[in-house]
Amino acid sequence: MLKIENLHARIAGKEILKGLSLEVNPGAVHAIMGPNGAGKSTLGNVLAGRPGYEVTAGSVSYDGQDLLALEPEARAAAGVFLAFQYPVEIPGVNNTYFLRAALNGQRKARGEEELDSMQFLKLVRGKVKDMGMTPDLLNRAVNEGFSGGEKKRNEVFQMALLEPRLAILDETDSGLDIDALKQVAAGVNALRSPQRSFLVITHYQRLLDYIVPDFVHVLADGRIAESGDAQLARELEAHGYAWVGEQAHAEARA
């Protein structure tokens, strides 16, 4: 469903991704790991279409269409969702209004009927309950005054409501204590399905104890340096990221 080929991208003139290739099939959970500065978040932002990121070479095909040619909102309507590393506070914008505008914006773009406020409220209240969120969430402004953990849970809640087909979790585990981490992971696991794929971007192996990936990739210097299964994450935990670099050098020498 997602095919990234030889992707090069830069921000503010600095090249961050230097020939990244990756293929994701429906239903697969891919973990993207790597040291700081390897390009993990850049990958998520480029896929979601954040302004300021310039793709200089390569291609991204999503369901057979050129993902990079789409505006961010069109990518969302096509089923791409980015759970932000730093969810944005938007004072004055009510959560219920925001979620309805998002869901109906996507539905409209897909040529589906928009939900009226009664239908929407029923749906959103159901999701609040499923995800164990406090109903008060719906009356608050988007992320305003939320704790770090609440913000991350809110990202997963939005994901549950919008039902994307490709969910990108950008360091959703950062800044979470163990309880919040388990809650977030449970939310994600509940959404796993044969039709939905995940890119789980994380610095630490800890999250992958709770969201067990099908594949693990190690990003180094803008490229995938190593790929494997969940076992790779545990080896990284034991040896550190430097180990991947040594492995790569060893292979190059061999």
Place this chain on the structure above:
Amino acid sequence: MNAAVTPFVESMQAAALRIPSAGPAWLDEARRAALQAFVERGLPDTRNELWKYTSLRALNQRSHAPVDPAAASRAAVEGLLPASSADAARVVFVNGAFRSDLSALAGLPQGVTLQPLSRALLDQPEPLRFLLAANAGSDDGFTLLNRALAVEGVVLRVDAGVRVAAPLHIVHVGVASDTPSAWHLRSLIELGEGASADLVEHYVGQVDAEHFANVVRDVTLRERARLGWTVVQTAGPGALLLRRSDCRLGEDSALDFHALELGGKLARHELRVELAGTRARFKSRGAFVLHGRQHADTEVLVTHCGRDTASDSLWRGVADDRARGVVHGRILVMRGADGADGGFYNKNLLLSPDAEIDTRPALEIYADEVKANHGATVGQLDENMLFYLRSRGISLDVARRLLVRAFCAVALDGIEPASLREHCEALLSAQLPEASV
């Protein structure tokens, strides 16, 4: 020495000749004196600190004349009247002329006087003498002109202890005329001890109405009086609105002011508030949203005189295209006004590289144990917020509208009743067309 005799000044002199004698000799005399003073002084220019960013050069080269008030048919006007005023007590002016056929003044609560100035002058001119005949030291060209030419306005009096439950509405309607019209309104609002009322002031107009409105009001709140005052300004694109309000607040009185300024070609309001009595309180919230070549100028000039007085102002400005916004918030704390607590906060948003907003908060303090704060910013829509909304499937133009509305929301928050607030929110949304925002 006379200022330059411009087409504008000439047209005002001509208008003065057409005003019939008012009745009381003191009024005719006051009008003559004010006209003379105006001709000598002319319109304020940009060397005047309060007019620094609002040039009147274009206005000075135009003629404006009073127009026949009966020219606008009832049918043409009715569609323009705000729905929120439909079942309420209201005074309606069309091109500055009182329209009894559109107003609703029957059934006012006991102790409430709400009538056009023309009628009040017929009934009982003497109580208005102080207001209409005395020149104030701070009179500018427009105030002098208003003294010379205002034959109409609103007189609202609420007797001591009377609490008016339902909001009272004043509606200013501008309709098209053969020549650009001019009108001058002088209003008096006075709430007695412990009285309470809510006033909603609307400006509406036809798209092709070109007019110059010069509105001056004096507001007096006696001890423990409370006035809620909301201005909803959606005048037509040809409207030039020059408004000035002088408010004097007595002990323990409170003025709660809201303004939503959306219309007009030039819309200026100079709101002067004197916190005269101990513990007098002033709160203001307001927003303007401008596009095209609109110009809005809000001057909030607060003077703390009494002890333990409080002022709290929070304003938002948004300008798109080539629009120009001006905000000036001044807090003056006089000697002896110990314990004063004043705040003026203004944030602005530019939606286009050609738009401009000038904001100047100012504090002048001559007392001890005073709390005074101010802050002003001019910025653009937050790119992170925009991307966050878009990444969830909200299109760029809807995202921008959402953020502009959210930016202004704080200014509309306290508007009562809720139906009026929702009306304001709807007007604000309508001001943000998808194509331009």
